[in-house]
Amino acid sequence: MDVSDLNPEQIVAVQQFAHALRAVQSRAGLSLRQLEKEADVSKSTLSLMLQGERLPTKRTVEVFLRACGLSEEQAEPWLRTRGRLESGWPVQGPAPAPADGAVDDQGAGVSGDTQPIEIPIDLRPRRLRLGVAIAAAAVLPVAAGVWGVAQLWGSSASSITGEACRGGYQPVARAGVAIKPCIESSDGQVRMNVYIKAMRLSGTSGKVTAYVWLTHRDTKDKYRKSLHTCPVSLADDQKVITCTYAFTPPAAGYYYTAASAQTGTDPLPPEWSPQYTGTQSPTLNWQP
Numbered sequence: 001m002d003v004s005d006l007n008p009e010q011i012v013a014v015q016q017f018a019h020a021l022r023a024v025q026s027r028a029g030l031s032l033r034q035l036e037k038e039a040d041v042s043k044s045t046l047s048l049m050l051q052g053e054r055l056p057t058k059r060t061v062e063v064f065l066r067a068c069g070l071s072e073e074q075a076e077p078w079l080r081t082r083g084r085l086e087s088g089w090p091v092q093g094p095a096p097a098p099a100d101g102a103v104d105d106q107g108a109g110v111s112g113d114t115q116p117i118e119i120p121i122d123l124r125p126r127r128l129r130l131g132v133a134i135a136a137a138a139v140l141p142v143a144a145g146v147w148g149v150a151q152l153w154g155s156s157a158s159s160i161t162g163e164a165c166r167g168g169y170q171p172v173a174r175a176g177v178a179i180k181p182c183i184e185s186s187d188g189q190v191r192m193n194v195y196i197k198a199m200r201l202s203g204t205s206g207k208v209t210a211y212v213w214l215t216h217r218d219t220k221d222k223y224r225k226s227l228h229t230c231p232v233s234l235a236d237d238q239k240v241i242t243c244t245y246a247f248t249p250p251a252a253g254y255y256y257t258a259a260s261a262q263t264g265t266d267p268l269p270p271e272w273s274p275q276y277t278g279t280q281s282p283t284l285n286w287q288p
Contacts, residue, residue, distance in 0.1 A: 001027055001069040008081040010236070013199040014173040017085060018052030021064065021078075025050065028068035032202040032250050038067035051172050055085055087168035164282040169197060172279075173206050175261035176200055177232060181281040183257040190214060190286055192226070194259040196241050204243040208232040210261045211269035217254035218271045222272065223247065230262065252288055257281035 003024060025035065030200040032050075036043045041060055049056040049064070052098055056064075065075040110197050144207055160265050169178035182193040194212045198204050230243035258278035259267035271278040 001074075003027065003070065008078045011081050011085070012201070013176075014055050014085055014171045015052035015176075015199075017055070017178065019154050020048055020234045021061075022050050024065065024068050024070070030068065035064065035067055039063040051220060054173060055082065055171060076086060077165075078257065114116055125278065144228040148255075153170055163191075164284065165193075165195075166279065166281050169195075170279045171199055173199075175232075175263055176204055177208060177210070177234070177261050179210065179259050179261055180255040181212065181259035181277055181279055183255070183281040185284060185286055186246060188288065189248045190255055190257075190284060191244065191246045192228070192257040192259075192281075193244045194257065195233055196234075196243065196261065197239070200236045200264060201237050203236045204232055206263055207265055208261060208263055209265055210259065211278070212223055212245055212257060213269075213278070214247050214255050214258050215258045215280075216249075217256055220274070220277070222258070223249070227268075227272075229267065231265075236259060248288075249286055254283050258282045259276045 001024075006023055008017070008020055011020060014155050032046055035046055039046070039060075041063055045056070045060060046064065048054050049060060058079060061079060062075065070078075070225055084147045102219055115188065134204070134264075150181050163182050165182035166180050170182045171178045176199050177196050178199050180195045182195070184191050184193075192212045192214060195243065196212060208231070210230045210232050214223050216223075226245070227249040228243065228245035230241075232241060232243075232257065234241065245261075258271070258280055260271050260278045262270055269278065270276070
């Protein structure tokens with residue numbers, strides 16, 4: 001099937017990826033029921049992928065493209081794009097317009113909203129450092145205009161000095177933003193930072209709230225008093241804002257920052273339920 005006019009390399013957001021995948025489905029002339037049979041993937045999973053509700057797994061994209069008639073060579077740029085969206089790496093060069101279409105006993109309330117810090121993106125030193133690492137590892141091509149990452153995901157708890165961050169921005173499609181949680185020990189407390197950028201060139205739309213909280217790695221307890229919210233408003237995709245909060249854990253142990261975002265002003269993030277974790281930072285071995 002000819003998809004040469006669809007350029008997945010220019011996609012910058014999960015919604016755009018879903019829009020492009022719907023175009024592939026349309027050209028293949030397959031219904032969801034037919035795709036479910038051909039790709040051996042449930043209709044609900046396919047629907048979530050095509051609606052941009054979440055980033056699909058690599059396997060889901062692979063079998064979807066194969067069912068639509070794409071060759072292995074044709075599917076390769078789509079898989080690269082999916083991997084880039086998962087790691088938080090943006091597209092190089094100009095991009096098209098976005099597609100349409102354990103709680104404390106007293107039950108303490110969420111801390112008050114504070115205005116996040118707005119930071120213009122000027123990450124040239126980070127790009128340089130990351131470019132050297134990438135060249136050495138032969139993972140990704142180095143090019144101008146790529147955002148860098150100061151810390152790599154997977155830092156061991158015992159090796160953290162200073163701020164330690166997730167290795168890339170995690171898209172949160174429902175809020176139209178991408179987030180990167182970080183953690184550090186500061187003045188006898190744990191400082192939680194989450195960096196936030198818009199996924200769309202036009203910035204955020206409506207009211208968006210970012211959440212940051214502390215979680216114990218081993219017990220999975222979420223500390224309500226650590227839960228902090230920040231309103232998010234970004235006019236474009238060229239700035240990063242930071243939602244930050246410091247908290248003193250009840251005891252020594254291994255902790256990580258968890259973060260999320262959603263539209264509206266709900267005081268709790270969707271991931272506050274016990275079975276969800278939010279987007280995590282590396283683990284900090286905190287000692288009082």
